[in-house]
Amino acid sequence: MKLDYRCPACILKVAAREARYVPTDRRLPFIRDVVRVLHSMMDEAPTPAHIAAEREKLLKSYSGSEDPYATRKGELIELVRKDLVPLIEEELVNLPEGYHRFRWLALNSASANGYEVPLMGGKDLIERFTKVVARDLEIDGTEEAFDIVTKAGPGDIISFIFDNAHEAPIDLILVKYLEQMGKTVYLFAKKSPMADDLTVEELRSLHKSPYIFGLSSPLGVMPERETEVNMNILRSSKLIIAKGMANYETLTEVDLGVKVLHLLTLKCEAVAEHAGGKLGSPVAIMR
Numbered sequence: 123m124k125l126d127y128r129c130p131a132c133i134l135k136v137a138a139r140e141a142r143y144v145p146t147d148r149r150l151p152f153i154r155d156v157v158r159v160l161h162s163m164m165d166e167a168p169t170p171a172h173i174a175a176e177r178e179k180l181l182k183s184y185s186g187s188e189d190p191y192a193t194r195k196g197e198l199i200e201l202v203r204k205d206l207v208p209l210i211e212e213e214l215v216n217l218p219e220g221y222h223r224f225r226w227l228a229l230n231s232a233s234a235n236g237y238e239v240p241l242m243g244g245k246d247l248i249e250r251f252t253k254v255v256a257r258d259l260e261i262d263g264t265e266e267a268f269d270i271v272t273k274a275g276p277g278d279i280i281s282f283i284f285d286n287a288h289e290a291p292i293d294l295i296l297v298k299y300l301e302q303m304g305k306t307v308y309l310f311a312k313k314s315p316m317a318d319d320l321t322v323e324e325l326r327s328l329h330k331s332p333y334i335f336g337l338s339s340p341l342g343v344m345p346e347r348e349t350e351v352n353m354n355i356l357r358s359s360k361l362i363i364a365k366g367m368a369n370y371e372t373l374t375e376v377d378l379g380v381k382v383l384h385l386l387t388l389k390c391e392a393v394a395e396h397a398g399g400k401l402g403s404p405v406a407i408m409r
Contacts, residue, residue, distance in 0.1 A: 123371040126392035129170040130160055133177060140181050143190040152184040168344075169375055170392075171368040175340035178317045189315035191287075195324070198247060198288035202234075205248055207291050214295070224271065225264045227296040228385055230255060232404035234289040235366050236387035247288070254387055260399045263408025267383040270361045274305055278360040283310045283343065285366030285386075287320040293365060294329050301331075308333040308355055316340050319368075342372030356380065367393055374409070383408050 137156040141149040159176045167173045181190055210230050217223045236254035237247050274280060282297055284290055300307050311325040313336030322336040335355065339347050343356070343364075356362060362382045364373055370384050370393065384407040388394035394401045 123169055123374050123393065123396045125164065125167055125170050125173070126396075128390070128392045129173075130164065132390055132392075133160060133170065133174055136174070137177055137181075140177075140190070143181060143185040143187070145184075145186075148184050152180060155180050155184075169342070169371040171341040171371045172344065174368070175316070175344075178340065181317075182315075189321075191318040192315070195287040195318055199291060199324070199328070201247060202288055203291045206234075206251060207295065210292060210295055214299075221265065221268045223299060224268045224296075225259075225262075227299055228264050228267070228383075228406050229259055229404060231289070231293050231296050231365065232259065232385040232387060232406055234292040235285060235385065236389065236402070236404065237286075237288065238389060254402070254404050257403050259406050260388075260403035261397065261405040261407050263383060264406045266408045267361060267363075267381070267406070270381055271300065271303070271305060274360045276304070276306065278306065279308050279355065279358060280305050281308045281310060281356055281359040281362045283337070283362065283364045283369050284320040284325065285369060286318050287324055288318070289365060290320045290325065290328055296363075297329065306333070307331070308335060308359070310335050310337050310352070312337055312340075339372070342368035342370075343376070344372055345376055370397070370407075381408065 137153055141152055144152045156177050160173055163173050182188060214223055214226060217226055233251055233254040237250050280300060284293060297307055309325060309331055311320040311322045313322060315321055322334055325334055335352055337352060338349050345353055357378050359380050362380055364382055364384050366386050370386055373382055387404045388397060388399050388401055391401055397405060397407055399405050
């Protein structure tokens with residue numbers, strides 16, 4: 123997805139909220155540098171995620187922290203594990219095996235993406251999640267995706283690309299279901315901290331798997347910044363399940379020759395229009 127005329131305002135809005143992690147006397151210089159980056163990259167940036175990634179690098183520099191969101195990520199992961207995961211798993215056992223369970227977990231995974239820590243600060247997560255789930259999937263490509271999953275053999279790879287850390291406990295219910303089906307699932311998280319995205323270290327603390335890989339891309343999947351190993355795995359996958367807007371923004375600009383199931387909530391007008399859905403709706407976009 124290319125940069126939309128509404129993207130710069132959103133990038134700056136997030137920067138203003140992120141300034142809380144910066145010492146008071148450095149907040150205005152931080153915003154000033156974000157504006158400079160935005161101005162210099164607007165004509166060249168392949169996607170909005172490329173500019174947002176530079177904003178996050180500035181946040182690290184100005185805050186003096188390699189992972190400014192570390193504490194908040196940990197708190198929200200525990201909140202989700204304690205209050206939401208049991209409810210989702212309780213409903214799961216009431217559904218027939220197969221597609222109905224897959225769709226339920228895809229809906230919850232997409233709905234978990236409806237909460238943005240940089241903008242919302244960690245408040246009302248559970249209330250917002252339940253409201254988004256209630257809207258159901260406005261765009262629903264889960265049948266096609268499940269058909270691919272069902273036909274995947276022992277040697278076929280299903281790649282799952284994580285997004286925000288607080289979504290991971292819910293995403294992992296879907297991952298575990300795929301693994302229980304006998305599928306080989308390769309898991310991708312960030313190699314190093316970036317915004318509130320899940321890191322490989324955080325993923326390893328939540329789930330045991332021999333197939334965990336660290337993405338070099340600062341946000342989403344940027345082929346020009348990604349390792350050859352990771353790109354080869356993605357290109358050879360039977361299906362890619364990609365969470366969130368940054369993965370949507372970047373992967374829609376890349377032809378990997380693989381079917382991709384995008385699970386996200388349409389949180390901004392630009393992405394909603396690009397996807398062909400309504401603002402605020404959870405979606406499972408197959409392309």
